[in-house]
Amino acid sequence: MNDSNGAILFIEKPKPSDAFSIKERYIQTKYVDKLLFARDPDQNTINILEAIRKNDVRAAYRILAIAEVSANMTYDALSKDVHHVQPVTDKMLLDPISCEIIQDSGKPEGCLQGCSLLHFACEYGYPIMVELLLLFGADINMQDFHGRTPLHHCVQKKNDELTKHLLKRGARTTIKDGGGLTALERRMELGAITDEDLFILFVR
Structure with missing residues (x-):
């Protein structure tokens, strides 16, 4: 066909x-x-995640364009390994610091629940893949289970260049994660911002 x-x-x-x-x-x-x-469709979902992991932009483009996989699909749509049960009545569970998976792994990215394809691309630090997903309609301000946007994921990896790219593409700086902190506040937890351009983009 x-x-x-x-x-x-x-x-x-x-x-x-x-x-x-x-x-x-x-x-x-x-x-x-x-x-x-x-x-x-589930196989195409697996393929797009694999393409993002390998930074295979060509494969990701073909799957998004031809197989019509949504750029806003989440990890939950693929994995049955769902740690948190929704709806959550205890707001403390939304705080990344309170997540058992994050605590056990010792990494902020340990919990993938609610993460979109754009979150994954930011985690891996692939700017061209990020731009491809944005061109296909990925929500730049989409929040994962813990309220973190792709911008939050970029700053927790201390990827200042990709953080600047998201800010230039319209990422909102006022969104707070489940712990009540913005991406800027999370970035400042990791140390002083020495990149003047990055700081200006955050506070403009």
Whole structure:
């Protein structure tokens, strides 16, 4: 089946009795053009996460454009390993510091619940992947389970360059996480901001 641009979305695996030209087309599509996608939406979800982990921008683009995976899908849509049960009545549970997974791992990024694809790209520190997701409509201010935006994730990794990029692209600086702190306040917990441009972007 072809889309309007001539890209092949799905074709059946050829049978032994099929003509050589059909077999050749299948091989070309699968291994050279790499335009075949699984019919199972869950598999496409796994593929997009893997593409982000590997910083494979080309693969991520094809999945977003052709397989129509949402740029705003979350980790919860893929994983059954959900630690927190919603709705939460105890607001203390929303504070990243109170999260058992974060405590056990010793890393702020230990808990992935509610994280979007953009959160993942920021965690890995891939600016081109971040921009690709934004172009496909990723919500730059989306909050994970602990109220952290992609901006929060950037600052906790001390990735000042990517933080500046998000701020220039419109990331809001007033959003507070589950602990009641903004991204700027989280960044200042990690030490003084010596990058003047970064500080100006935060307070403008």
